[in-house]
Amino acid sequence: MSGPGARPPQGRDWQAIGTALGLGFSVVSSLVLCIGGGVLLDRWLGTMPLFTLAGVGLGLATAAYALYELARVSGSHRNQRGRR
C-alpha cells in the first residue's frame, strides 16, 4: 500500500529489491554446492558420510552468513533513511 508520502523506488531501492528477491536462490545454491561437493567427495574417497556432513555444516554456515549480511544491509538502509 502506498501512503500519501510514498515516492517511486530509486536506485538503491531497486538494488535492495534485487538483492532480496535473489537471496532465496543464493541460499539454496550454496547449500547445494556444499552438500553436492561433500557427497561427490565421499563417493570418490569412500568416506561416506564424513564430507557430506561437513558439506551440510559448511553450506548452512554460508547460507547463514548470507542471511546475516542481508539483515545488516537492511538495518543500514533503515538507519540512513532515519537519519535523513
Place this chain on the structure above:
Amino acid sequence: MELHISVKPETLWTVSIPGTGFDLRITNSFLTMLLVMAFLVIFGAVVARSAQLVPGRLQSIFEMVVEFLLGLVEGTAGRRLGRRIFPLIGGLFIFIIVANYTGLLPGIGTIGIWHEGSHALVAASEGAAGGEPHGKTLVPLFRPPSADLNMTLAMALISYVAFQIAGLSAHGLWGRIKHMANPPFLLPIEIISELSRIVSLSFRLFGNIFAGETLLTVMYGIANAIKISVIGLLIPVIFLYLEVLFGFIQALIFAVLTLIYIALASADGHHEEEHESGDRHASHHAAHAAARSAGGD
C-alpha cells in the same frame, strides 16, 4: 490433451565445422538468441543514428531506459566505476529482458518443424492437433534464450569473469585474497559464496523463465481444451501479465546482482568516490554493505 515439455533445447540443424570433426548444433534457443541480438543491434543503431537534441517519442523511451539504468548503476557503484561498468550492466539488462519477452510473442513455441519422436515445449489438445502427422512431434523453431541453461550459464560466467577482473584490477591478486580472508576463517565461506554465484545466477534465470514457459504451455493447453472461447482467451492472459512482470524482475535481479558483485569485488579500490559529497559518501557505504551482503549469497 497431450503436452510435450523438453528441458533441453531442441536441435534444428547440425552444421559440421570443416577440419575439426566437430558439429555445431543450431538449437531453437540459439536461433532466437541470434535474432534477439540482431534486433538489438539494428534497433540500437537506428536510434543512435537518428538521435537529436530534442528527442522524439522513440528516443525518449530509449533515454528513459538508459537513465533508469545509469541511475541504478551510479547509485550503487559510484560515478567513476559506475560509468565504467555501465555498458556491461545495461547490456545484460536489455538483452535479458528482450530475451525473456520473446517467449510472449505469438509464434514462439508454436511455429516449428515436424520431427520424428522429438519432445518439444508444445501443448496440443487432441481435437486441436488434428493435423498432427502420426508419430511426429512439432519442434518449435523458436524458444526463449533464457529458457536454455546453456545461455544463462554463459551469462553467469560472463558476470563471474567481470567481477573477478574488477576485483583483481582494484586490489591485485594478493590484495584480493586478503580482502576475502578478512577475518581469515571467512575465506572458505567467501570462496564457496563466489562459486555459488555462478550456480545461483544461472539457475535462477533459467528456472524462472523455463517455469514461466511451462506454465504458459499448460495454460494454453487448458484453454484449448475448455472449448469456451471467452475462458480460453482469459486464462492465458492472466499468466501473460505475470510473465511480463517476472521477465522484468528476473532481468533486474541478474543485472543488479552482477552490479553488486562488481561493486563488492572492487570495494575500497575507489576511495575518491566517497569524498564527492556527504550523500555520495552514505550511498557508497550502503552500496558497500549491500555488496557485502550479496557476497554472502
